[in-house]
Amino acid sequence: MTSYAGQQFIGGARSATGQPLLHSLDARTGEALPGAFYQASPAEVDAAATAAARAYPGFRALAPERRAAFLETIAAELDVLGEDFIALVCRETALPAARIQGERARTSGQLRLFAEVLRRGDFLGARIDRAQPQRTPLPRLDIRQCRLGLGPVAVFGASNFPLAFSTAGGDTAAALAAGCPVVFKAHSGHMATAQAVAAAIVRAAERCKMPAGVFNMIFGAGVGEALVKHPAIQAVGFTGSLKGGRALCDMAAARAQPIPVFAEMSSINPVIVLPGALAQRGEAIAGELAASVVLGCGQFCTNPGLVLGVRSAQFSAFVEQLQARIADQPAQTMLNAGTLRSYAHGVAQLKAHAGIRHLAGAEQAAEQASPQLFQADAQLLLNAEPLLQEEVFGPTTVVVELTDRAELLAALHALGGQLTATLLGEPDDLAEAGDLVALLEHKAGRLLINGYPTGVEVSDAMVHGGPYPATSDSRGTSVGSLAIERFLRPVCYQNFPQALLPEALHDGNPLGLLRLVDGQPSRDPIR
């Protein structure tokens, strides 16, 4: 730690003019960690957004290869952070070291995936309609199109992924890849982690001679509002609660210039257990499902919060097995005291509801989260009871038994948007699952068969998104290479001389792109 500890990262420098001093807490003991963080002042929020705006013209004009090298250098800087870094993250989040090591690998892997995307160049969306001087009644002029970063992006990281959905996480990687400088709002739950990662990004920016201000980070409660309302900010990435995400959306929509917000918010991730699967492997599913529910103390956006099946002796047996499995699961420490309070509140609400029965789980302790299992009346789902539609963040899930297939479809129809929806079935079940898939396609961004939603692959085909309230805009994903598209806009060049065109659109195709030329994909130069 240098004397800059706890200061904002603004335009390649550090700054601390604000009050009050903030402290990061040990997630297990609640004790303040050594050192303190300065709340960003309004002037610092402005300075951070302004630094990003200043960096933008130079940064977005860099060849994709330069940005790819920058992302790889960030990845390398993260990979060499030592055991003390891992220990620090564990201390701030109560997550185990193996998980943090895995998450770090995922985070650097994600940065490298975007470097590949930059080299592949398909994100540029290059299109060329050649001139047709002989066309009647009017000649066609040469028209070309490619995509450009929107401008500075504000990113709000998640409590539950201190690395992969945070400072150098997916939103930051996607924005930087798109050519958009970032202002990151450090999460209060892991400010020391954020500081170490931000310092790694800034080191990489210096090594790669990026414009100062390509990455900025501010600390503080409530500073996000000024950031989202700052005229320099052109888009927002957010991972967190429905309440928090919706508040940002509302602010962004009310700006003089409204801007897009990509908020990943609330999902209960229904899992549907089909009759053949129950008959064949009900007990195994109960064990696997219980493991998915309690994985990482249930603190995943894709945690399975709702389990659906049609009434049968096998389903009843399965519920009993799940009950036994959940009862067996130990309590775990949550990310922080606020998360535990929310969990306890959510569990208490479920317990207090007349239509919901508590099936398993120890009394909620003061310090750790006990896994819980509930069963709710089908009617609650069919009536879209809000309590069943809202995510209870933590190791709990709700089973619902439906009378028949028609009621199952009706219950799914009544659900809000989800990040994931899962079918567990044998081949005979799946042969008849067309109606379920057709319905679930409109409810979720990712459909799984015979798996559990808690693992999210970082790849080209992944969608970590979905209809509201899972996200604020179902057209985006916050995991996988498609995430870059959220931060790009198309620009069209009509009758341009070569020298003024972006490289992606030069006749000679110097970037070797697959371009849409007169409606046909082609890597050929334009003659």
Next chain:
Amino acid sequence: MTSYAGQQFIGGARSATGQPLLHSLDARTGEALPGAFYQASPAEVDAAATAAARAYPGFRALAPERRAAFLETIAAELDVLGEDFIALVCRETALPAARIQGERARTSGQLRLFAEVLRRGDFLGARIDRAQPQRTPLPRLDIRQCRLGLGPVAVFGASNFPLAFSTAGGDTAAALAAGCPVVFKAHSGHMATAQAVAAAIVRAAERCKMPAGVFNMIFGAGVGEALVKHPAIQAVGFTGSLKGGRALCDMAAARAQPIPVFAEMSSINPVIVLPGALAQRGEAIAGELAASVVLGCGQFCTNPGLVLGVRSAQFSAFVEQLQARIADQPAQTMLNAGTLRSYAHGVAQLKAHAGIRHLAGAEQAAEQASPQLFQADAQLLLNAEPLLQEEVFGPTTVVVELTDRAELLAALHALGGQLTATLLGEPDDLAEAGDLVALLEHKAGRLLINGYPTGVEVSDAMVHGGPYPATSDSRGTSVGSLAIERFLRPVCYQNFPQALLPEALHDGNPLGLLRLVDGQPSRDPIR
């Protein structure tokens, strides 16, 4: 005309339960045309949105070829509408017959372009990440992605393009291509035209055995609000005023489930005349520019409303030439009395401003729009004076003389978002125009060199969009094949058996798509 004249189009049938009766007017005489239109009742708005929602599952599940054939059939139905149809459109809009014939050809051409897009299949965005069972530490499952229509789309047509940006116009074509049923709000300025086109669409839907409700249309003042707030509607397309578009955006953002709005609103389309061009061909430019300003009575979204140049003897001469040319232009009839009132109001505001001089143009008559030329102090632009940032819809333009290049750049920097920005220059001018292009890329969706913005090509590379307030979302275009992307969202399929996957993602690649397979574009089947 049948006895259904003036009724809503709902779910393949007609309906008239609402009041009052509305009349379409002859744009030249202001007289009511024969026949009347029923204001849609709240129940009819609901019925139209519900019909679209019912049509959606069947419509979106159709093979792209089926939707392509539907679009082509609409095009054919439009093409065979007779001279009485052309005469009707002319009567409602005061636009000349040749223009309407051209616009009809553009409208059917646009529908056919989307049919091509459907057959090309790139809109599906198919991506396949094959399973890697041997990967360590964890195996990768098979993950596939493609895109799906968002759901029912509400479309609001424009006054100024009764065909190409209206009932069967670009937004409708893009939404239908994406697999989204449409509820179209007929523009009050051309309800009879809308009815004839809607009837053509419904005939095509019947011929192609599309689900009833794939296209619906409602008449009436103020019915748009209920439409945008209807839970079945999943996206909005709009072309019109900033005030109207922003109101829809605000309504959509305030919904329980916010939905995207693609509003094309206000643009003054700056034209920058560079010194070499002034020296070489200032007089020719004055003539061409005057023609572009008065084309179609200035009633184009891309009408050049601002002409910028750096102070010089040549620029002064050019302004005098432009003055003479504008003074020569005859008055023209506008689309309707409301448009003329708005134009007269806008002209009066410019005339009344102390920093703006009136250079040419006859006194505004009661019945027709007289072309006008103004010159404004540079300081007004530099201070982002709202009067200069707002579109005056009609045949007028404002010249601004800047002291030097730096002031030109500062003035452009102060401009809001635009649909287009144009540079007029000789090779020597353009050799030094890199800074202008870099700035204009962030101000407009389409940049032109040595052309005039009033012609908008319908093609793959076109962008008719741009930063706010030109549109509500700079990531979209409302002209050209990219327009389909606004109405699509990605869905991911993990570990799916072939039979449950969409055809686009089948191993055998039955649609012959270029897919992103393990990060490489490929038309090969998956082995």
